[in-house]
Amino acid sequence: MLFWTALSLALSLQLAPALSRVERASALQGDLLFLLDSSASVSHYEFSRVREFVGQLVSGMPFGPEALRASLVHVGSRPHTEFTFDQYGSGQAIQGAIRAASQRMGDTNTGLALAYAKKQLFAEVAGARLGVPKVLVWVTDGASSDPVGPPMEELKDMGVTVFIVSTGRGNLLELRAAASAPAEKHLHFVDVDDLHIIAPELRASIADAMWPQQLHASEILSSSFRLSWPPLLTADSGYYALELVPSGKLETTRRQQLPGNVTSWTWTDLDPDTDYEVSLLPESNVRLLKPQRVRVRTLQEEAGPERIVISHVRQRSLRISWAPALGPDSTLGYHVQLGPLRGGSLQRVEVPAGHNSTTIQGLTPGTAYLVTVTAAFRSGRDRAMSAKACTASGERTRAPQPVRPEAGPQEP
Numbered sequence: 001m002l003f004w005t006a007l008s009l010a011l012s013l014q015l016a017p018a019l020s021r022v023e024r025a026s027a028l029q030g031d032l033l034f035l036l037d038s039s040a041s042v043s044h045y046e047f048s049r050v051r052e053f054v055g056q057l058v059s060g061m062p063f064g065p066e067a068l069r070a071s072l073v074h075v076g077s078r079p080h081t082e083f084t085f086d087q088y089g090s091g092q093a094i095q096g097a098i099r100a101a102s103q104r105m106g107d108t109n110t111g112l113a114l115a116y117a118k119k120q121l122f123a124e125v126a127g128a129r130l131g132v133p134k135v136l137v138w139v140t141d142g143a144s145s146d147p148v149g150p151p152m153e154e155l156k157d158m159g160v161t162v163f164i165v166s167t168g169r170g171n172l173l174e175l176r177a178a179a180s181a182p183a184e185k186h187l188h189f190v191d192v193d194d195l196h197i198i199a200p201e202l203r204a205s206i207a208d209a210m211w212p213q214q215l216h217a218s219e220i221l222s223s224s225f226r227l228s229w230p231p232l233l234t235a236d237s238g239y240y241a242l243e244l245v246p247s248g249k250l251e252t253t254r255r256q257q258l259p260g261n262v263t264s265w266t267w268t269d270l271d272p273d274t275d276y277e278v279s280l281l282p283e284s285n286v287r288l289l290k291p292q293r294v295r296v297r298t299l300q301e302e303a304g305p306e307r308i309v310i311s312h313v314r315q316r317s318l319r320i321s322w323a324p325a326l327g328p329d330s331t332l333g334y335h336v337q338l339g340p341l342r343g344g345s346l347q348r349v350e351v352p353a354g355h356n357s358t359t360i361q362g363l364t365p366g367t368a369y370l371v372t373v374t375a376a377f378r379s380g381r382d383r384a385m386s387a388k389a390c391t392a393s394g395e396r397t398r399a400p401q402p403v404r405p406e407a408g409p410q411e412p
Contacts, residue, residue, distance in 0.1 A: 011314075028062055030133035030210040031069050031085055035117055037140045038074035039108040046167065046192045047103045050139050053165075053195035054097045057137070057203055063091045068210060069127060070094050071120060075140070077106030079116035086127025110144040114151035121160060131230040134160040135209050137202075142166045142175070152178045159228035161209040161218070161263050163202065167192045172335070173374070176382065181219040184378070209277040215280045215292035222299045226264060228281055229292065233260030238284035249273035260284075272301035273371035304375045304383025305334075315365035315392045322373045322385070335374040336360075340367055341388070366393030 034054055038047065054072070061068055065086075072082035082101045088094045120126045122136050135231075136155060156162060164179045165188045172189075179187040185205055188198050208277040233240065237260055244267055245255040258265060260282075270276065276296050282289035305322040312319040320336060331353045338360050339346040351358050363369070367390065374384040 029208040031128050032135045035138040037367040039076050040105045041108050041143045049192045054093050056199045067338040074104045075110050075113040076104040084126045108143050108145045111146035111148050111151050118155050133210050137163045139165045194253045215294050217296040222301045223270050224268040226266045228264045231263050232282045235261040237281045237286045241281040243279040245277040270298050274298050305385040308387040310389040316363045317361045319359045334377045337372045338369050363391050367391050
């Protein structure tokens with residue numbers, strides 16, 4: 001099994017360059033859903049620039065009944081479908097529909113819109129198709145009136161690749177968790193007037209996600225990765241058998257049996273920096289299906305801050321240090337955030353990889369602060385640790401010492 005997997009991988013690497021850009025584009029297939037913040041938190045000018053950006057993204061993509069299909073959903077008080085997957089069959093018609101889209105206004109109920117988008121992506125009545133890659137592109141100003149985490153995880157669990165474009169006011173940690181991993185490829189922070197700069201890169205990333213795939217791995221980390229595959233079975237027609245074999249360690253093979261209506265699985269508790277051979281065996285009582293295999297290498301281990309030290313405490317400044325200090329080969333750097341425990345403005349400092357201390361100035365005397373140090377890794381993940389610190393309340397003065405009475409009789 002290992003020999004044939006290695007041989008097929010080598011052949012695929014040799015044949016891939018032979019495909020021209022035109023041939024590769026013509027082979028793309030999938031359902032692409034744009035989720036646009038259309039609420040009152042976005043100005044009419046910003047919405048018009050976002051609409052122009054989405055039009056740029058779809059320009060040149062191969063749309064058609066058997067190729068790519070697109071849908072557009074608005075985020076507002078309630079989600080609204082601008083057009084479904086089967087409504088327009090050409091790129092020109094889709095661009096015209098995007099230009100004609102009007103802002104909906106209302107609240108920013110993104111979580112509600114994500115749950116709605118999940119139904120659209122898998123609803124045949126909306127023109128969605130079974131067995132094709134699913135991609136969600138969420139363009140937002142970062143604000144949301146309801147939680148986005150749970151519905152976004154459901155989408156990713158169903159094999160949807162999530163790209164996020166934030167125009168700059170979003171919570172970095174929340175958006176990194178919401179986007180597919182690695183975040184460097186799937187999350188973009190950009191000013192609304194500079195959206196056109198990222199259009200070519202994002203279009204290429206979407207094309208990569210739409211490339212016809214069978215069993216494939218995503219969200220690869222040091223101790224886990226997610227597997228996805230097209231729906232080959234149903235709950236009534238059979239089941240899947242998954243096998244996970246660490247390179248050269250057949251005796252530690254792990255196995256998992258899954259129902260026929262499942263199309264993804266996450267392996268956890270893996271060793272870092274290790275090659276794994278994965279096999280998907282569809283067992284059907286209706287027809288014979290070939291096994292599918294893929295090789296996955298986990299990332300190097302990611303160790304975040306384990307100890308924070310507060311020193312050089314003054315009335316308006318203090319020094320923050322942490323351990324261990326990680327080099328640029330494993331981390332992008334650190335985010336140090338400091339804010340008063342009783343509420344107030346936050347300070348944020350970026351510290352390059354390889355450094356493990358910084359001094360924060362401009363603080364308030366005699367104030368308790370919460371300090372959070374976050375290590376941002378190249379894999380798209382991050383790890384954080386927090387500690388409390390308090391600035392000095394005033395200049396230190398030496399207290400008067402009491403006079404010690406000498407021994408001997410006291411005068412009356």
